Amino acid sequence: MDWWAYAVQQNCSWYWKKIVEIKDLFRAKLDKSAFMAVQYSIQSGYDILYDQHIKVQWSKFVWERCSIPKHRYILWLVLHRKLRTKEHLSKYFHAMDTVCLLCGDHKEDITHLFFQCTYSKICFVKMKEWIGCQAQTEHYQALLQWISKAKHLSKLRKGFFIAAVT
Structure with a gap:
């Protein structure tokens, strides 16, 4: 045979x-x-x-050994745009309220939840000040790229920042 x-x-x-x-x-x-x-x-x-392996800049931050596994998973979902925000869930549950629970002003999507919400913006600004980040971005991938290229940051501070924003 x-x-x-x-x-x-x-x-x-x-x-x-x-x-x-x-x-x-x-x-x-x-x-x-x-x-x-x-x-x-x-x-x-x-x-x-599997033809070509596409290397992504953010993989070393997602799988950082010092970070909490739950944080790794959440960050992985965010970077793949699969985090179940209210806006994402409303595609499946049509009568669902999509207003952000933290601020009550805008639609809760990934960009709003992590960068535009007044509550998260305050936390984010404080963390950026602490590590000396001058990057003005509203996208995780751009932020992670800035962190990976920042020579003045120690591994510990980079790890803290990644953990704080997830």
Whole structure:
């Protein structure tokens, strides 16, 4: 039996179906001879399946070992624009009130919640003063880029700032 041409049977376990599905992903990227020519490792398999790895500036801040795991997760959600703000949830619950709970003035979205809300703006300004940040930005990615390039900041202060804004 040729494994490369094998088709999964309906009565197989879900686990076996997943293995065959991964084999089919490899088959879509490479022909049999090209696959056999590769010295296989987990890394080479990953490189075949997932073309280019896009390096993002903010990854080292999100996965900073000194930060609290809950903060890491929230920051990751913010940077992927997946944080469940009222504005985001209103897409699913149409009758939902989208006004910010902190200030009661504006629609609660990520930009407002972290940069424009009067309450969070006060906290943010105090933190920027403490670390000496002159960056005037309303986007997390630009802020994280500024922090990564700031030579005058110690790792500890960078870590505190990231923890404070998440």
